[in-house]
Amino acid sequence: MNIAVIGVGLIGGSLAISLKENGFADKIIGVGRTEKSMDKALALGLIDEKTDLNTAVDQSDLVILAVPMSAYDKLLPEILDQVNDKQVVIEVGSTKAAFLKKIATHKNRHRFVATHPMAGTEYSGPEAAIDGLFDEKCCVLCDTEESDADAVALVERMYKSLNMKLVYLNSEAHDTHAAYVSHISHISSFALALTVLEKEKEEDRIFELASGGFASTVRLAKSSPAMWAPIFMENRYNVLDVLYEMIFQLKKMKQMLIDHDEDGFYELIEKANEIKKIIK
Amino acid sequence: MNIAVIGVGLIGGSLAISLKENGFADKIIGVGRTEKSMDKALALGLIDEKTDLNTAVDQSDLVILAVPMSAYDKLLPEILDQVNDKQVVIEVGSTKAAFLKKIATHKNRHRFVATHPMAGTEYSGPEAAIDGLFDEKCCVLCDTEESDADAVALVERMYKSLNMKLVYLNSEAHDTHAAYVSHISHISSFALALTVLEKEKEEDRIFELASGGFASTVRLAKSSPAMWAPIFMENRYNVLDVLYEMIFQLKKMKQMLIDHDEDGFYELIEKANEIKKIIK
Numbered sequence: 177m178n179i180a181v182i183g184v185g186l187i188g189g190s191l192a193i194s195l196k197e198n199g200f201a202d203k204i205i206g207v208g209r210t211e212k213s214m215d216k217a218l219a220l221g222l223i224d225e226k227t228d229l230n231t232a233v234d235q236s237d238l239v240i241l242a243v244p245m246s247a248y249d250k251l252l253p254e255i256l257d258q259v260n261d262k263q264v265v266i267e268v269g270s271t272k273a274a275f276l277k278k279i280a281t282h283k284n285r286h287r288f289v290a291t292h293p294m295a296g297t298e299y300s301g302p303e304a305a306i307d308g309l310f311d312e313k314c315c316v317l318c319d320t321e322e323s324d325a326d327a328v329a330l331v332e333r334m335y336k337s338l339n340m341k342l343v344y345l346n347s348e349a350h351d352t353h354a355a356y357v358s359h360i361s362h363i364s365s366f367a368l369a370l371t372v373l374e375k376e377k378e379e380d381r382i383f384e385l386a387s388g389g390f391a392s393t394v395r396l397a398k399s400s401p402a403m404w405a406p407i408f409m410e411n412r413y414n415v416l417d418v419l420y421e422m423i424f425q426l427k428k429m430k431q432m433l434i435d436h437d438e439d440g441f442y443e444l445i446e447k448a449n450e451i452k453k454i455i456k
Numbered sequence: 457m458n459i460a461v462i463g464v465g466l467i468g469g470s471l472a473i474s475l476k477e478n479g480f481a482d483k484i485i486g487v488g489r490t491e492k493s494m495d496k497a498l499a500l501g502l503i504d505e506k507t508d509l510n511t512a513v514d515q516s517d518l519v520i521l522a523v524p525m526s527a528y529d530k531l532l533p534e535i536l537d538q539v540n541d542k543q544v545v546i547e548v549g550s551t552k553a554a555f556l557k558k559i560a561t562h563k564n565r566h567r568f569v570a571t572h573p574m575a576g577t578e579y580s581g582p583e584a585a586i587d588g589l590f591d592e593k594c595c596v597l598c599d600t601e602e603s604d605a606d607a608v609a610l611v612e613r614m615y616k617s618l619n620m621k622l623v624y625l626n627s628e629a630h631d632t633h634a635a636y637v638s639h640i641s642h643i644s645s646f647a648l649a650l651t652v653l654e655k656e657k658e659e660d661r662i663f664e665l666a667s668g669g670f671a672s673t674v675r676l677a678k679s680s681p682a683m684w685a686p687i688f689m690e691n692r693y694n695v696l697d698v699l700y701e702m703i704f705q706l707k708k709m710k711q712m713l714i715d716h717d718e719d720g721f722y723e724l725i726e727k728a729n730e731i732k733k734i735i736k
Contacts (some may be wrong), residue, residue, distance in 0.1 A: 246718070258611050294667045314664050343664055356656040357665045360672040364648045367705040368641065369728040374705075375698050378638040382734045384594050384623055385637045387574045391735050392672045393641040398732050401725035405718050412713040418655050419713070423706050425647040425654075430699050438526070438685050445681035448649040449460045452678050455671050 180236035182207045182229065182251065184217040185403075186296060187268050188242030189305025191338075192222045197307050200337045205232045209243075228316035233258050238330065241267040246406035248275050248409040255283045264327040271353055271411035272318045272347035280322075288373050289331045290318040292350065293340060294358070300400035315340040318347045362396050362404055363419060369397035460516035462487045462509065462531065464497040465683075466576060468522030468546050469585025471618075472502045477587050480617045485512045489523075497582040513538050518610065521547040526686035528555050536564045544607040546571050550634055551691035552598045552627035560602075568600040569611045570627065573620060574638070580680035595620040598627045635694035642676050642684055643699060649677035 179201045181188045193200040208214040208225030214226040233239050233255055241251060248267070255265055256279065265288045269275070272290050279285055295313040297304060314424050315335045318334045335342060345353070372394070408415055432440045459481045461468045475481040486503030488494040494506040513519055521531060527595055528547070535545055546710065549555070552570050559565055575593040577584060595615045600608045609628045615622060625633070652674070656662050688695050712720045 200653055225532040284631055296667065296669065298669075299529045306664050313667060316665070321707055340686060341664070353656070353658075353661050356652055358667065358672050360651060361648065361670045363706070363709060364644055365673050366725055366728040367603075367702055367709065368644045370705045370724065371640060371698060371702040371730040372636055373727070373730055374648060375701055376633070378633075381633050384621070385574055385596070385633050387576065387593060387638065389576065389578075389676050390637050390641045391643050392675050394731055394735060395672050396669050397728045399725070399729075401722045401729065405722040408709075408713060408721055409716060411717045412716065416710065416713050418705060419710050420653060421655055422647055422651040423703060423710065425650045426619055426643070426699060426703050426706070429643060429647065429688075430696065430703065433696050433699070436689060436692065441688055442681045443686040444650065445646055445679070445684055447653070448677045449679075449681065450653055451649040451674055455666060455674060455678075 177201055177237045178203045178205060178235055180205045180207065180232035180239045181223065182239065182241045182255070183243035183247075184213065184222055184231070184302050184305070185242065186300050186304040188240060189217060189220075189222045189302050190295075190307070190309040191242065191293075192217075193305055193307045194310060194338055195334065197341065198337050205235060205406065207232045212370055213302055216268070220302055220305070221301055222305055222452060225347075229254065230258065233263075237263060238334070239263065241264045241265065244402045244406050245269045245271065246402075249278070250266055252279060256266065256282050256288060258450050259284055259287050263287060264289065264330050266331055268293055269410075270358065270407045272350050274410050276319060276347050285322060286324045287327055289320065289323045289327050291331060291335070291393050292316040292318070292354070293335065298398040300394050300403060310335075310338040311342050313340055314343055316343045316350050317346050318345055318350050320344060324440065344349065351411050352414050355411055355418050359407065359411060359415050360418045360422060361409070362399060363415065365396035365399075369394050385416065457481055457517045458483045458485060460487060460512035460513055460519045460719045461503065461511070462519065462521045462535070462584050463523035464488050464493065464502055464585070465522065466519060466580050466584040467573065469497060469500075469502045469582045470575075470587070470589040471520055471522065471548070472497075472572075473585055473587045474590060474618055476504075478617050480614060485515060487512045488726060489676070493582055500582055500585070502582055502585055508536065510538065517543060517609070518614070519543065519545045521545065524682045524686050525549045525551065525555065525690050526682075530559070532559060533562065536562050536568060539567050541567065541629065543567060544569065544610050546611055548573055549690075550687045552630050554690050555607065556599060556627050565602060566604045569600065569603045569605055569607055571611060571615070572596040572630065572634070573615065578675050578678040580683060587723075590615070590618040590620050593620055594623055596623045596625050596630050598630050600624060631691050632694050635691055635698050639687065639695050640698045640702060642679060643695065643704065645674055645676035645679075649674050687735055689731075696707055
């Protein structure tokens with residue numbers, strides 16, 4: 177099968193290399209925003225050839241859109257306009273409901289499947305792509321009743337070939353859960369980085385004193401603005417909802433510090449410890 | 457050399473096993489709050505014998521106090537009362553200025569050295585102790601001018617035997633930097649755990665959808681309340697200062713979401729990315 181990967185970064189590149197490695201794809205055709213990144217993807221062996229969007233779509237059985245969500249408005253209708261009833265189009269973005277509304281009435285909506293392979297690292301670009309990124313991770317398929325059965329079946333085969341666990345959610349529920357679990361982690365990490373950079377002017381000190389705990393908590397703050405700013409905007413009602421809660425929790429801690437309420441803080445930490453039941 | 461370890465948990469136990477392994481200690485005498493934890497420490501080979509506080513101090517060249525900071529008021533004067541001019545006492549807590557003021561005029565203050573080996577995990581108790589925890593990490597020695605030169609020299613030899621990098625700070629500066637780098641990471645992680653536990657009532661969903669990013673950001677939220685509630689209280693002025701900044705950063709993000717200010721959010725993330733320069 178020929179697969180077009182539009183956007184050969186962390187997610188697109190990792191899908192490309194993994195689907196080549198496991199034999200699901202016979203040929204990967206790459207499309208990117210710059211010649212430079214495409215040449216890098218070729219040199220890294222992520223893609224077999226590079227071309228323009230229309231040629232890539234024309235030559236492919238499956239089209240994977242893996243660009244920042246801010247580029248969906250331009251690219252997604254253009255791709256859908258072009259596909260026939262044997263081709264399948266998917267995207268791999270982190271929020272669903274808003275853009276799905278925009279393509280709801282497109283004549284080829286039924287050849288499209290919205291997916292969210294929940295894996296990643298804090299790095300971006302073709303160099304960040306790794307084989308095995310998706311192994312044993314979870315992939316959400318959204319609103320599959322809007323897609324043709326054969327299109328859904330193809331996508332299921334593809335993600336299962338990567339050893340992913342499939343979860344089915346409607347797009348609204350997906351966006352809520354993604355805000356609660358993934359998006360707020362990034363918000364929290366960005367805020368931590370900004371806080372420490374603001375308060376700790378002595379960079380040498382951060383470097384010396386930061387132990388593994390800080391590095392782990394702040395890791396996601398290295399994530400790409402091109403990827404994350406559009407995600408937060410797309411999902412802003414859900415992100416706002418969970419962000420209000422986070423600010424509320426921090427204010428509660430602040431008040432306990434002001435009140436010197438050690439018992440209250442102890443109880444709060446004990447409650448936070450319940451996350452152990454969920455994250456091993 | 458005989459070393460008494462008072463409190464054989466994550467830090468005390470890891471020091472015990474590491475100093476035994478590298479030959480710095482000939483004998484480790486353990487003291488704990490419960491018989492059960494001491495028996496566990498013996499069974500795990502962390503300590504050579506268990507006894508009561510006074511006997512342990514009496515038989516030791518070096519006393520390591522590694523208990524939650526809430527127990528300092530009771531234990532530290534009792535230990536200092538008992539030591540002679542050849543013995544050395546250290547503690548390994550996460551904040552310094554407040555308790556150091558309390559013992560400033562103790563007749564044996566000069567035999568005492570305040571230290572902060574900046575290493576740890578989110579686990580606690582004797583089972584959490586591991587050899588090699590301190591390797592290549594940083595250890596802060598505070599207000600060393602208040603301690604006898606031979607006492608400081610012994611402590612330097614001990615931490616260097618564990619391959620730690622030594623940093624010298626006054627206690628006020630230590631507490632500020634510790635708040636900025638270590639304490640706020642824990643606050644942020646506890647708040648994230650509480651937020652997600654509050655919003656995400658469907659625990660199965662968290663479990664399914666949480667990827668590596670969430671696990672990494674929320675890891676410190678598993679940390680022990682017995683250890684951390686007293687630290688936050690001891691260092692509450694510095695922690696409050698940095699907590700105000702964190703709430704300010706989150707409110708800024710909130711406003712940008714409300715305003716749909718994607719460019720602003722992009723710039724904020726770009727600024728947060730500067731943490732890359734510091735944390736590799």
